Amino acid sequence: MAALDPKAILAGRPPGRPPVGVIVVIAVSSLCLIVTLAVTAAEGPTFAEGLLLALLPLPLLLAGVLSLDRLEPEPPDALVLAFLWGAGVAVLLAMVLNTAGLTLLWAPLLGPDEGFAVTAVLGAPLVEETLKGLVLVGMLWFRRHELNGPTDGIIYGSMVGLGFATVENIHYYTVAGPDALAATFVARGIASPLIHPLCSSLTGIGVATAALAPRGWSRAWPVLLGLLGAVIYHALWNGAASVGLDATAAVYVLGVAVLAGLLAVVRADRARIVALIGRYLPPYQAAGVVTAPDVPMLSSLPARRRARERVRAAGGPGPARALRDYQQAATELAMLHRRADRGLVDRPAFELRREPLLVLMLAARQSFEPLLRPPR
Known part of the structure; x- marks a missing residue:
């Protein structure tokens, strides 16, 4: 065992450090995260408190996601990459693109209030879910062997979503100010911490399905359908807040149903893997x-x-x-x-x-x- 590199063998890579591409993406994502936090720190007086509140539920959320991954754990470097992409690249580019869309397109066309509403309901879901999904599509091209079923897509999608949600929450807690900080934490950190992971998990399932499909357009459709589901639910969630409490409750119940469906998919996928073990290992x-x-x-x-x-x-x-x-x-x-x-x-x-x-x-x-x- 001492002469082997079990981590490299299990990850399907040469012995030694992770591939250069992984290191570069992690470094770029980390740099984007630092820039995002620096910009956020200048936005309000409660940055330190917001940082603490955003990180407070994170260990529990990460433990919940990784508990789904016990039968076939994913490589740590890939999990870190997914989380940092969501927390760094996706958040920073979303800030830039959402602001540009509001300032240059929607506000001039519709006015400040209507432009902000359209950005929140239409622009932001499409921009954010696409940016989060890019790293998952990248895995489909460069690390397809890691995507062995829908559970893997859910795990990676959840990691991207948790990274994005954590940094986004820091922003909201910072701009909320001392008077609204507690209420904002209850709304985002306690009542709805899984919105981003749920959405990006839908994209992840599509990507994982594509990884097991033959080459050609049969790989594109699952990705597009998964992304479409993520954008639709994100748009419904953002739009429900402006409609009223009943709409918010309905979308919340839909989110619970989506979560239950994802857990059912994980359970079925685990049974599938068990069946594969019973089928393919006895000949050895x-x-x-x-x-x-x-x-x-x-x-x-x-x-x-x-x-x-x-x-x-x-x-x-x-x-x-x-x-x-x-x-x-x-x-x-x-x-x-x-x-x-x-x-x-x-x-x-x-x-x-x-x-x-x-x-x-x-x-x-x-x-x-x-x-x-x-x-x-």
């Missing part, structure tokens, strides 16, 4: 990569956790970490087979991805297998 028993008890263990999150706890108690964190790598590599292997069966991976690419996974699984097994044997 002959090579000693998988044993008969492994399949039920790999097919259940509680069974995976119990196995790691047992290994940790008997051998410490090293073998437990090896077992965790084995579990994830086995899941990646099953999904790789599924992609190959659907014609999304040619034979050379399949072998190039499969061999490191098998090497990692065999090396990990040497570390934890003696600790999982039943006592005599």
Whole structure:
């Protein structure tokens, strides 16, 4: 195990640091985030309080999103990239484009009040959801192997949305001023913290669906439909506030229904992955990569956790970490087979991805297998 780089193998990249493109995007996003925060700090007297209030619910929200990702965890660098894109590039460009649209187009055409309303209901949803979705489309081009199903799209979409919502909330808390700060926090930080993640998750599902579709226009339509759903719900949410309490309540209930639907999709996708494990891994028993008890263990999150706890108690964190790598590599292997069966991976690419996974699984097994044997 010491000679291997499990993180690189599981992420499907060469050993060592993340790719240069990932580093560049993270750096650019971080710079955009710094510029956005600097501009926001000059907008009102409650920047420090707004920063604290925006960050306060973030650990809980991140934990909720990442809890959906336990069966096949996404690479940390990709999650960080998605979050920072939403918090940096998407927010900064949205500020510029929304302001330009209001100042140069809608206000001159319709007047200040009507122009602001049109910007909020039509312009901002289209601009913001498109900007958030760009990083997801980028993953479709450059890291398509990470998009193995709708859960992955929901995870990445939620990370982008959380980044965007966090920085947007800092802006609203800052301009609210001391008198309205508490009410603004209740409205945005407690009552509706998931609006942006919900919207960008719809785009994420479309992108993940496209990643599993054949080449051509069959990949474009899911992305466009997902983006359309995100824009429509965002527009409904922004427009409901100007209509009245009943409209806001109706859109809120719709959001709860969308959230329930996303959770149902995650549950169904988890069952699909479990079925793939049961279908594709048993043939590897002959090579000693998988044993008969492994399949039920790999097919259940509680069974995976119990196995790691047992290994940790008997051998410490090293073998437990090896077992965790084995579990994830086995899941990646099953999904790789599924992609190959659907014609999304040619034979050379399949072998190039499969061999490191098998090497990692065999090396990990040497570390934890003696600790999982039943006592005599």
